[in-house]
Amino acid sequence: MSSAPPTFWPAADAAWRLDRSLxxxxxxxxxxxxxxxxxKLQRHDLLQRRLSELGDRFGYDSKIEVATGYRRRRYSGRFDVMWSPREGGSLPIVFEVDSCWRxxxxxxxGRVSEEAxxxxxxxxxxxxxxxxIEPGFRRxxxxxxxxxxxxxxxSQRLRHLEPGPWPEVLYPRRAEGGTLRFEPTATFMRSGPIV
Structure with a gap:
């Protein structure tokens, strides 16, 4: 449908950039x-299926709605799509698909560790x-x-909006006395692989 090149904002840390051909x-x-x-829901579901099928064609084990681990102190978060390598060598790739700056x-x-x-x-x-600035967002x-x-x-008549802001913190931590304080120092999903 489009002959224009994709608008790609690569990871700020060069080691985590995806290949432009991909x-x-x-x-x-x-x-x-x-x-x-x-x-809107049908569009999102179709984009998830297309991403999953493309992962399969590229030789990945592709899954839709993969658990992320803990979110808001409950085990309930999900990635839209995840590509896992079938025969080692490369890292998995996790995807989120959104129509707004969520x-x-x-x-x-941002909380995905360096395992993907x-x-x-x-x-x-x-x-x-x-x-x-936050390392999780830099990847x-x-x-x-x-x-x-x-x-x-x-949507062609709409004008581009100002850049979306990054969330202020990745990892809220409990301070003494049980109140939340925010420090970007914890590690997410380090206890096991993302599968």
Whole structure:
């Protein structure tokens, strides 16, 4: 549907950047024509399926709605898609897919340890965010897709918004006395692999 190159904001830390040819393939797959009059939920589900099928074609074991571990002190978070290598050698890739600048998705991806690569597929109107300071966000790749490429009605007439803010902290910690304090020092999902 689109001949324009994808808008890719690579991870600030070069060692965690996804290959641009992979990003181009993901962009091509996700921007294939969608059914007419598709709902927001149907669009999200279809994008998840397309990502999963592409992972399978690339030789990954691909799964949809994979548990992330603990979120808000409850075991309930999920990644939209995860590609796990079938025969070692490369790191898994976790994906979130959103139409708006969602702090919840950024936090989930930001908390992924160094055991996986991560890509946020964002099809909203925000421009590139400032370079993050937090290490978890510095390893995050973002593929921004123009909403009109995904059949979002009237999105071509919308103007780009200012950059989305990064969440203030990744890891809230309990201070003495039981109140929450925020320090970006904890490690997420270090107790086991992301599978």
């Amino acid at each position: 990003i181009a393939a993901i962009h091509r797959e996700l921007t294939r024509p969608l059914p007419k009059r598709i709902t 702090h919840e998705s950024l936090l989930k991806l 690569l991560k890509l946020w597929v964002y099809y909203g109107m925000r421009s590139a965010p400032p370079e993050p 995050l790749n973002i593929l921004r897709i123009e909403p009109w490429l995904l059949g979002m009605k009237d």
